[in-house]
Amino acid sequence: MVNIGKSVVIKGELSGSEDLTIEGHVEGRIDLKDNVLTIGPNGKIKAEVFAKAVVVLGEVTGNVTASEKVDIRDNGSVDGDIASPRVAIAEGAHFRGSVDMQRAGQKAQAQQAKPNQPQPGQPQQHQPNQPQHQQGQRVGA
Amino acid sequence: MADATRSLTDLFGILGPRRVADAGTAADTSVTNVAEASYPTKALHKFLASLQSNDNPLLLDLGPVVGSNVTFFGEQLGCRLRVEDLAKDIDRHVKDNTIEQLPEFFTKRFKEAAGTVDGILCWDLLDYLDRPAAQALATALSSLLRPDGCLLGFFSTANSPETVYTKYVVVDESTLRYRTYPASRPRQRSLLNGDIIKLFKDLRVTDSFLMKSKVREMLFRKPAPRT
Numbered sequence: 001m002v003n004i005g006k007s008v009v010i011k012g013e014l015s016g017s018e019d020l021t022i023e024g025h026v027e028g029r030i031d032l033k034d035n036v037l038t039i040g041p042n043g044k045i046k047a048e049v050f051a052k053a054v055v056v057l058g059e060v061t062g063n064v065t066a067s068e069k070v071d072i073r074d075n076g077s078v079d080g081d082i083a084s085p086r087v088a089i090a091e092g093a094h095f096r097g098s099v100d101m102q103r104a105g106q107k108a109q110a111q112q113a114k115p116n117q118p119q120p121g122q123p124q125q126h127q128p129n130q131p132q133h134q135q136g137q138r139v140g141a
Numbered sequence: 142m143a144d145a146t147r148s149l150t151d152l153f154g155i156l157g158p159r160r161v162a163d164a165g166t167a168a169d170t171s172v173t174n175v176a177e178a179s180y181p182t183k184a185l186h187k188f189l190a191s192l193q194s195n196d197n198p199l200l201l202d203l204g205p206v207v208g209s210n211v212t213f214f215g216e217q218l219g220c221r222l223r224v225e226d227l228a229k230d231i232d233r234h235v236k237d238n239t240i241e242q243l244p245e246f247f248t249k250r251f252k253e254a255a256g257t258v259d260g261i262l263c264w265d266l267l268d269y270l271d272r273p274a275a276q277a278l279a280t281a282l283s284s285l286l287r288p289d290g291c292l293l294g295f296f297s298t299a300n301s302p303e304t305v306y307t308k309y310v311v312v313d314e315s316t317l318r319y320r321t322y323p324a325s326r327p328r329q330r331s332l333l334n335g336d337i338i339k340l341f342k343d344l345r346v347t348d349s350f351l352m353k354s355k356v357r358e359m360l361f362r363k364p365a366p367r368t
Contacts, residue, residue, distance in 0.1 A: 072208070087215055089208030096206075098223040101215030102197045 006042050014047075022058075033067070041075065054084075056093075063097075177320040179312060183350040184293055184358035186314045188260065191291045191362070192218050198259035201251075201285065203227045203266055205308055213311045220259075225251070227266050227278075228306045228324065235325040243270065244277035251285055258285040264309050265295040265356070267340070268328040275332075279340035288365040292344060296332050299355040303327065319354070 001019045004010070008024035015031040022030075023040040030037060030049045037051040043058035053069045056076035064070055066084040077094040087099050192198045200220045202210070205228060214222055230250070234240045261282055267275045282292060295309075305321040312318055337359060338346060344361035351357050 087211055089206060089211050091208060093208060094206075095208075095211075095224070098221055099211055099215060100197070100221040102219045102221070 004043075039076070177310075177318050179316055179318045180352065180354040180356075181315055182317045182358060183315070183352070184348055184360045185311065185317065187348055187360055188262075188291055188293045189217055189314055191360075192220070192260045195259050197221060199223070199253070199257060200260045200262065201225060201253070201258050202262045204262065204264045205229070205306075207308055207310050210309075210311050217314075223253070228269070231266075231269055232325040240271075240274075240326075243274035247274065247277040247281050251281060253285055255284045256287045259287060259290050261286065261290070261292040263292055263294040265297060265307060265328075267294060267332065267337075268297050269306070269324070269326060271329055276340055280343075283341060283343040283363065286344070286363040288363055290363045291347075292341070292361040292363075294337070294341075294359050294361065296337055296357045296359065297328055297355060298331055298351065298357055300331055301328055 001021065002016070004020070004022045004024045004026070006023045010024070010026045010028070012028045013031065014020075014026060014028065017032075017034060019036040019038075020030075020032055021038040021040055022043040022045065024042070025044045025046075027046045028048075030045070030047050030051070032051040034052050036053045036055065037049065038055040039045055039058040039060055041057045045058070045060045045062065047060075047062045049060065049062060049064045050066075052067050054064055054066045054071070056064075056070070056072045056078055059077045059079075061079045063080045064078060064082045064084070066082075068084070069086040069088070070078075070082050070084040072078055072087075072089045072093040072095060074090045074092040076090070079094075079096050081097045081100070082095075083100040083102075085101055087101055089095050192200070196219075198218055198220045200214055200218065200222045202214075202222060202224045203226070204224075205226045206224045211222060211224070214220055227250075230246065231240075231243070234243050234246070263282065267278065270278060286292060303321070304324050304327045306324040308320040308322060310318040310320055332340070334349070334357070337357075341361050344363050346359060347362045348360040349357060350359075
């Protein structure tokens with residue numbers, strides 16, 4: 001686990017293969033495709049974010065793409081579009097933008113249908129010829 | 142006729158569940174102006190069913206951000222969800238004393254291209270608008286829907302003196318929790334069934350339910366173009 005402290009300001013591209021917690025300021029792009037990114041309560045991000053999972057307790061301005069989950073906690077703020085199969089937004093969190101939670105199964109089908117667009121976690125185009133969802137899926141909280 | 146309708150509505154109201162204070166006492170409600178109660182819904186299930194055959198549908202939610210709703214619709218539909226809190230827009234226009242500009246505002250409000258949205262959760266926002274603004278919003282929403290797209294609208298059948306909005310929190314496909322919070326203007330005059338149909342003249346009413354909560358739940362569908 002790596003920590004970027006409150007007084008640190010980074011401009012540019014940030015990438016790595018460890019879980020990362022940011023309490024400082026980052027502008028540009030953050031790429032942690034196989035790891036967890038945590039934006040701490042003091043963290044301020046103006047960046048395109050790609051990670052396995054993103055936990056937001058601070059402020060994010062920019063699009064967030066996660067292959068597993070985006071979790072905006074109480075007092076966390078995201079101003080941008082989110083693409084992830086699971087999204088949790090706590091009461092008291094701020095969010096402005098769109099959420100794309102295309103199902104993992106759908107995503108795999110979409111990628112098979114469109115091999116030239118293998119962008120995990122990114123919004124997929126509508127596939128009119130794909131098979132419909134199975135009947136009898138769980139419905140309800 | 143109107144009196145008869147009102148009597149029936151009142152009867153439903155008596156049978157409906159009581160509103161309970163969030164923190165458990167009526168005194169708390171008066172201080173915080175926050176209350177909530179759970180009510181059954183019949184239209185939500187049909188709304189979901191109409192979208193479940195679409196791959197990655199685009200859903201527009203015109204209410205405030207409710208985290209559990211985002212999770213619910215995402216898990217149920219695998220959708221792209223855009224939350225556009227129109228109550229904030231109404232509040233801003235009231236505060237700036239520009240409420241008469243709302244009709245023009247709604248014609249330019251949405252970024253989505255015409256005919257690209259699969260479903261719209263309009264909730265009860267039209268209740269807070271006067272006729273020109275309601276018509277402008279209804280026309281804009283009708284235009285956004287793709288053919289066969291669905292719109293879910295709630296319409297109060299009783300005038301309420303409370304100046305509150307309602308957050309509709311999805312408990313499950315047949316239950317909603319109504320959570321009120323302060324608004325800058327009260328509901329305007331209740332819309333009659335015919336008025337609602339005229340507002341959405343480009344859409345077809347597929348279902349209409351008068352609920353015990355004095356809310357009429359209506360589901361609209363945009364007809365596919367004739368070939």
